[in-house]
Amino acid sequence: MSGYVRALAEAAREAQAVIAALDADARTRLVAAMADAVDADRVAILAANAQDLQRARDAGTGGAMLDRLRLDDARLDGVVKALREIAALPDPVGQVTRSEVRADGLRIERVRVPLGLVAMIYEARPNVTADATALCLKSGNAVILRGGSEALASNCAIAASLRRALRECGLPEAALVLIEDPAREHVLELLQLTDLVDLAIPRGGEGLIRFVAEHARVPVIKHYKGVCHLYVDRAADVALATRLLLDGKASRPGVCNALETLLVHAEVAEVFLPGALAALAARGVEVRGDARVRALWPGAQAASEADYAAEFLDLVIAVRVVDSLEDALAHIRRHGSDHTEVIATADAAAAEAFVRGLRSSAVMVNASSRFNDGGELGLGAEIGISTTRLHAYGPMGLESLTIERFVVRGAGHVRHPDLLD
Amino acid sequence: MSGYVRALAEAAREAQAVIAALDADARTRLVAAMADAVDADRVAILAANAQDLQRARDAGTGGAMLDRLRLDDARLDGVVKALREIAALPDPVGQVTRSEVRADGLRIERVRVPLGLVAMIYEARPNVTADATALCLKSGNAVILRGGSEALASNCAIAASLRRALRECGLPEAALVLIEDPAREHVLELLQLTDLVDLAIPRGGEGLIRFVAEHARVPVIKHYKGVCHLYVDRAADVALATRLLLDGKASRPGVCNALETLLVHAEVAEVFLPGALAALAARGVEVRGDARVRALWPGAQAASEADYAAEFLDLVIAVRVVDSLEDALAHIRRHGSDHTEVIATADAAAAEAFVRGLRSSAVMVNASSRFNDGGELGLGAEIGISTTRLHAYGPMGLESLTIERFVVRGAGHVRHPDLLD
Known part of the structure; x- marks a missing residue:
C-alpha cells in the first residue's frame, strides 16, 4: 500500500466534518451549485467524454458499453435535472426519528447523522460521478469515487465542475475525492481503510461487485444481480x-x-x-x-x-x-x-x-x-439497490446514507446516585 | 473447510423460515418456554458449570475471568428473568414502519423482517447463550452460537434447555445451533458463509473482536472498545x-x-x-x-x-x-x-x-x-453495542435484528402501459 489513497481519505474525512456541520439550506445550495456548474461546463465535459469515447473505440469497445459511456446534451440535461432534484429532497441529517422522556426526566432522542465517508466503486456511466457525489454531500457525507478507467476523462471533467461548486460555496474541495490514478492497487488500499471509510458501494457488473466484496475489509452494501x-x-x-x-x-x-x-x-x-x-x-x-x-x-x-x-x-x-x-x-x-x-x-x-x-x-x-426503484418507491433518488440484508434492503436513498444515533439530555442524571453520598 | 459448519448453517436457515413464519404470540410463547426450561434445568446447568469452573481452576484461570464464567442460583435467576423480559417485549417482525399510497393507487409499505441467520461469537459469560438466542428467535431469526471453550459445558447445558423449549413448542431445534467442537477452523468456516450468515456479532475482548473482524467475509457489527x-x-x-x-x-x-x-x-x-x-x-x-x-x-x-x-x-x-x-x-x-x-x-x-x-x-x-445501555435507553434488552457506523449505532435491541423491506400492492400497475397496446 502506497499510502496515496489513505492521504486522500484523511483529507476527505476532515472535509466531511465541515459538510456535516452545515445546515440543511447550505447543503441544498451546494448541490444546486453543482447542478449549475455541470450545466455551465457542458463544453468541457463533452470534450472530455469525446476523448473517452475515442479511446474506447480505438480499443475495440462497442455496443452497450460504448452507449453507457456516452454523454450528449440530452444526457447532461438528465444529469443536471437529477442534481436539482437531489438538491430539493428533504435533508435527513439531524432528523429526530424517535424521542421519549423517561419518568425521571431523561430525554432520549434518536437522531440521523451522516455515515461519514462513502466510497463508490463503479464502471462506465459517468453520470454516477455526479449522482453519487450529490447524494453523499446532500446527506452530510464526504465521498471517494473510483470510476472505471474507460470513463476517466469524463469523470475528471465532471468532478472538476463539482469541486468548483464546493469552492464557490466556500467549502473544502476534499469532500469529493476522485481517484484518478487507474492502478488497481489504489482500489485495494481504499477497501482496507477501516478507520476512515464507513461504507463502500460497488456499482457495475457482477465481476466488479465480487471483486469489491472479496477484497473489502470496510463494510460493503451491494447487489450481485436481480433474478x-x-x-x-x-x-x-x-x-x-x-x-x-x-x-x-x-x-x-x-x-x-x-x-x-x-x-x-x-x-x-x-x-x-x-x-x-x-x-x-x-x-x-x-x-x-x-x-x-x-x-x-x-x-x-x-x-x-x-x-x-x-x-x-x-x-x-x-x-x-x-x-x-x-x-x-x-x-x-x-x-x-x-x-x-x-x-x-x-x-x-x-x-x-x-x-x-x-x-x-x-x-x-x-x-x-x-x-423496485428509488424514484418509484418515493425515495427521490437512489445511490444503489441493496440485496445485502443489513442497514438497507432494496433501493437506497438519502436516508440510507445516514445512521441513527442516540442523543440523551439530562439534568445531572446518574445511574447510581448512592455513590455520591 | 470441513463443511461441518456449513451443514449446521443450512439446517439453521431452514429452521429460520419456520420461526419467521410464526405469529408474534407463538414467538412470545417460545421465549417464555425457554425461560421455563432454563428454570427447570438448574441442577444440570449448575453441574455443567461446575465442570467448567473446575477445568478453569485446573488451568490456573483466576479472578475476573473465573467470575465471568461462574453461574449460581442468583445468576440463573437473572438469566430466567432476562428471558421472561425478552418474551414480553413488543415483536418487531411484520411492523409496518412506513406506508404511503401514490396518486395512482399503488400502495408502498416498508415492513420489518428478520435479518435471517445471526452468528454470535463470544467468550466466557454463559448467560450470552440464553440472551442471544432469545433475542434472535424473538425477532424471527435463527442463531448460530460459538462460545468460548472455557464455558463449553455450561453453554451446552443451557443450549440443551433452550432446544427442549423449541421441541416442546413443536419447532425445529436447528433454529439454535451451538458449535460444540472447539476447533478454531470452525469459526473461520462460519465467518466465510456469505450465502447463509446474514450478520456476525462478536462479544468479548478486543482480541476476539479483531479476530472476527479480520477474518469475516460475512457482515460484522462490533465495538472494539469504549474510550x-x-x-x-x-x-x-x-x-x-x-x-x-x-x-x-x-x-x-x-x-x-x-x-x-x-x-x-x-x-x-x-x-x-x-x-x-x-x-x-x-x-x-x-x-x-x-x-x-x-x-x-x-x-x-x-x-x-x-x-x-x-x-x-x-x-x-x-x-x-x-x-x-x-x-x-x-x-x-x-x-x-x-x-x-x-x-x-x-x-x-x-x-x-x-x-x-x-x-x-x-x-x-x-x-x-x-x-448508554439498551435497557436504560428503552430498547428492553441489548444483543450488543455497535460502534460500526452502519445498520445500528449504539445499543442494539430487537429492532436491530430486523431489516425493513418493501411490500408493494397494486391492481395491475405497470410503468410502461404503452407497451401493452
Whole structure:
C-alpha cells in the first residue's frame, strides 16, 4: 500500500466534518451549485467524454458499453435535472426519528447523522460521478469515487465542475475525492481503510461487485444481480398477469428490476401461457420453458437448469409450470437473488403467503417488478439497490446514507446516585 | 473447510423460515418456554458449570475471568428473568414502519423482517447463550452460537434447555445451533458463509473482536472498545459535573460505557478539579493528568500519551485541561472510540456544538455515560453495542435484528402501459 489513497481519505474525512456541520439550506445550495456548474461546463465535459469515447473505440469497445459511456446534451440535461432534484429532497441529517422522556426526566432522542465517508466503486456511466457525489454531500457525507478507467476523462471533467461548486460555496474541495490514478492497487488500499471509510458501494457488473466484496475489509452494501420472478397464481386475473409480464420483461430488459423468470400455476397455465407467451414473442422475447410450457406453446426453446438462475438482462425469459404456490416459493428460494418478486393473484391469502414466504428486498402484489426503484418507491433518488440484508434492503436513498444515533439530555442524571453520598 | 459448519448453517436457515413464519404470540410463547426450561434445568446447568469452573481452576484461570464464567442460583435467576423480559417485549417482525399510497393507487409499505441467520461469537459469560438466542428467535431469526471453550459445558447445558423449549413448542431445534467442537477452523468456516450468515456479532475482548473482524467475509457489527469522555465545559455546574464524573468512573469501571478520560475547560479547572479528583481518589480511583492537572491536584500521576487512548476498564482515569470546547472536540476526535461522550454544561449553545461536533454513537448532555445501555435507553434488552457506523449505532435491541423491506400492492400497475397496446 502506497499510502496515496489513505492521504486522500484523511483529507476527505476532515472535509466531511465541515459538510456535516452545515445546515440543511447550505447543503441544498451546494448541490444546486453543482447542478449549475455541470450545466455551465457542458463544453468541457463533452470534450472530455469525446476523448473517452475515442479511446474506447480505438480499443475495440462497442455496443452497450460504448452507449453507457456516452454523454450528449440530452444526457447532461438528465444529469443536471437529477442534481436539482437531489438538491430539493428533504435533508435527513439531524432528523429526530424517535424521542421519549423517561419518568425521571431523561430525554432520549434518536437522531440521523451522516455515515461519514462513502466510497463508490463503479464502471462506465459517468453520470454516477455526479449522482453519487450529490447524494453523499446532500446527506452530510464526504465521498471517494473510483470510476472505471474507460470513463476517466469524463469523470475528471465532471468532478472538476463539482469541486468548483464546493469552492464557490466556500467549502473544502476534499469532500469529493476522485481517484484518478487507474492502478488497481489504489482500489485495494481504499477497501482496507477501516478507520476512515464507513461504507463502500460497488456499482457495475457482477465481476466488479465480487471483486469489491472479496477484497473489502470496510463494510460493503451491494447487489450481485436481480433474478426477478413473476408468479402467476391459480387465482390470477389473466389480463392483469399479462400486463405485469410484458412490463416486467419487455419495457427495459437490461435493468436489474426486469423479470427473468415466469412461474405459472398449472391450473391457469392453459388459459394464460399461450396468449402471454405470444405477446412476449411479438415483442421480440425469446422464451425458454420446461416440457409443460413447450406442450402449451411450441414456440418455446427448452430451458436448461442454468436458465432458471440466469440474469439474462436481455429479451430472454425462463418459464416453468408449477403445481402450487409452495412449489413457486421453493423455486424462488432456490434460484432467486433476493431482489424483486411479483405475484399476480386475486386471492388475498395467496398474496399474503407469497409475501411472508420470501426474503426478497421487494415483493410486489399485482404490480410490476419495475417499481423496485428509488424514484418509484418515493425515495427521490437512489445511490444503489441493496440485496445485502443489513442497514438497507432494496433501493437506497438519502436516508440510507445516514445512521441513527442516540442523543440523551439530562439534568445531572446518574445511574447510581448512592455513590455520591 | 470441513463443511461441518456449513451443514449446521443450512439446517439453521431452514429452521429460520419456520420461526419467521410464526405469529408474534407463538414467538412470545417460545421465549417464555425457554425461560421455563432454563428454570427447570438448574441442577444440570449448575453441574455443567461446575465442570467448567473446575477445568478453569485446573488451568490456573483466576479472578475476573473465573467470575465471568461462574453461574449460581442468583445468576440463573437473572438469566430466567432476562428471558421472561425478552418474551414480553413488543415483536418487531411484520411492523409496518412506513406506508404511503401514490396518486395512482399503488400502495408502498416498508415492513420489518428478520435479518435471517445471526452468528454470535463470544467468550466466557454463559448467560450470552440464553440472551442471544432469545433475542434472535424473538425477532424471527435463527442463531448460530460459538462460545468460548472455557464455558463449553455450561453453554451446552443451557443450549440443551433452550432446544427442549423449541421441541416442546413443536419447532425445529436447528433454529439454535451451538458449535460444540472447539476447533478454531470452525469459526473461520462460519465467518466465510456469505450465502447463509446474514450478520456476525462478536462479544468479548478486543482480541476476539479483531479476530472476527479480520477474518469475516460475512457482515460484522462490533465495538472494539469504549474510550468514553466527560468534558466539563466552562459553563458547567461543578456539583453536577462531579456527579457525572463519579457515576461514570466509579460506579462500575469494568464496563464499556464507563468513563476513561476527563477533559476540563481551563476556566473551571481551578474550581472543579481539586474537589472532583479528591472525590475520585476517595473512591479508589487513580488519576493520571497532564502538567496543568498536576499543578492543581498533586495527587495525580503523570499521564502518558497512551493513557489518553486507553480503555482502562479499571479504577484509573486520564485527565487533561483544555482551553476551549474546540480543543475538547479535537481531543475526542483523535483519541475517542465513537462509543459515548458526555458534556457537562449549562450553556445550550455549547451543548449543541458538542453534540454536532462528534460522531459518537451516543452523546450525553448533563447525563452519565452509563446510560448508554439498551435497557436504560428503552430498547428492553441489548444483543450488543455497535460502534460500526452502519445498520445500528449504539445499543442494539430487537429492532436491530430486523431489516425493513418493501411490500408493494397494486391492481395491475405497470410503468410502461404503452407497451401493452
